[in-house]
Amino acid sequence: MLEVLFVANSPKEAYQLAENKYKNGFKLISAKQIYNEKEDKFSCEIKVLIDETKYFDLNAETTIKRVSSFFIKRGLIKSWIDELSKRVANKEVVKSEKDFIIYIMHRINKLIKTNKENPIEHKVKVFVGPTGVGKTTTVAKLAHRYSSQGYSVALINLDAFKAGAFEQLAYFAKRLKLPHYTIRTFQRFKKVYNAVQDKDIILIDTTGMSPYDSQRLIKTLRYIDIDKSNDIEVNLVISTTIKYEDLEAIHKNFGTLKIDNVILTKFDETKYIGPIISYLLEHSLSLSYFTIGQSIPDDLLVANKKFLMKKFIGG
Ligand SMILES: Nc1nc2c(ncn2[C@@H]2O[C@H](COP(=O)(O)OP(=O)(O)OP(=O)(O)O)[C@@H](O)[C@H]2O)c(=O)[nH]1
Numbered sequence: 001m002l003e004v005l006f007v008a009n010s011p012k013e014a015y016q017l018a019e020n021k022y023k024n025g026f027k028l029i030s031a032k033q034i035y036n037e038k039e040d041k042f043s044c045e046i047k048v049l050i051d052e053t054k055y056f057d058l059n060a061e062t063t064i065k066r067v068s069s070f071f072i073k074r075g076l077i078k079s080w081i082d083e084l085s086k087r088v089a090n091k092e093v094v095k096s097e098k099d100f101i102i103y104i105m106h107r108i109n110k111l112i113k114t115n116k117e118n119p120i121e122h123k124v125k126v127f128v129g130p131t132g133v134g135k136t137t138t139v140a141k142l143a144h145r146y147s148s149q150g151y152s153v154a155l156i157n158l159d160a161f162k163a164g165a166f167e168q169l170a171y172f173a174k175r176l177k178l179p180h181y182t183i184r185t186f187q188r189f190k191k192v193y194n195a196v197q198d199k200d201i202i203l204i205d206t207t208g209m210s211p212y213d214s215q216r217l218i219k220t221l222r223y224i225d226i227d228k229s230n231d232i233e234v235n236l237v238i239s240t241t242i243k244y245e246d247l248e249a250i251h252k253n254f255g256t257l258k259i260d261n262v263i264l265t266k267f268d269e270t271k272y273i274g275p276i277i278s279y280l281l282e283h284s285l286s287l288s289y290f291t292i293g294q295s296i297p298d299d300l301l302v303a304n305k306k307f308l309m310k311k312f313i314g315g
């Protein structure tokens, strides 16, 4: 049996608290008035006796409820947290809120995958993703990073549909003194692709596209399929400011490209990265880089879990 204390303004209120928590599964064993000197007022403390297993069950229920809402407020999807809660409902870990929060954080930390940086594991890297997420900016940051690591880099731009797109990457390429090619036809792509094979790394920027634009997706697929032996690395670029429902739509469509890495952008623009965390947990994708601002080349980080978890939980 376990003794539990309830304190309220009156004996009736204290008893009510016990009843709210344990229905009628408890026995009152004592009640006393306490004088609070600081506030100059009396309160009432009651002591009740309850069955330990019952206490645990009820406590676990409250812990799960409160901790779930803590994580759901941070954008984690309810189904994931419900499933996890179901699995641990009878375990020690749900005895206290702090333990349960730590347990969930550990679990997320374990399930999320980050890549060790190895720029030349795949020579050719293509960057795909929805409009305006920061693909071109990220390609410029990476071009700078890889060049300063001593690799020779070429930039290819499939982003020829958008006004100004060509100039944007061309400008970075000029600043970095890197070869840069804009592609409008598959024929030219083939030619350029073969011509830059002497480089250590080839970065291919693509047009931002709606995940529902299947025509453009098919076109990109054709480009990526150019060289099966070279195994083009597909990097899906997503902004951390996105909603979970949109992430699912993106995954459904860009998923046809067989994503190797996910690059998360605009960490500086949001406090809530729960939807992204849920998405990564659901699809078991590897993270490669994070971007944390507009500044080229500085605002780029190699993906790391510590940063991600800190951002998720808030300090
Ligand atoms: N705050 C913030 N802005 C960023 C970040 N990365 C890129 N941006 C900005 O986002 C805007 C769009 O960036 P782009 O690189 O053109 O995005 P994109 O995905 O290439 O866009 P499309 O080619 O039109 O699909 C620009 O104003 C960038 O400066 C980031 O990490 N944080």
Ligand SMILES: [Mg+2]
Residues within 6 Å of the ligand: 135, 136, 137, 159, 165, 205, 206, 207, 208
């Ligand atoms: Mg772009």
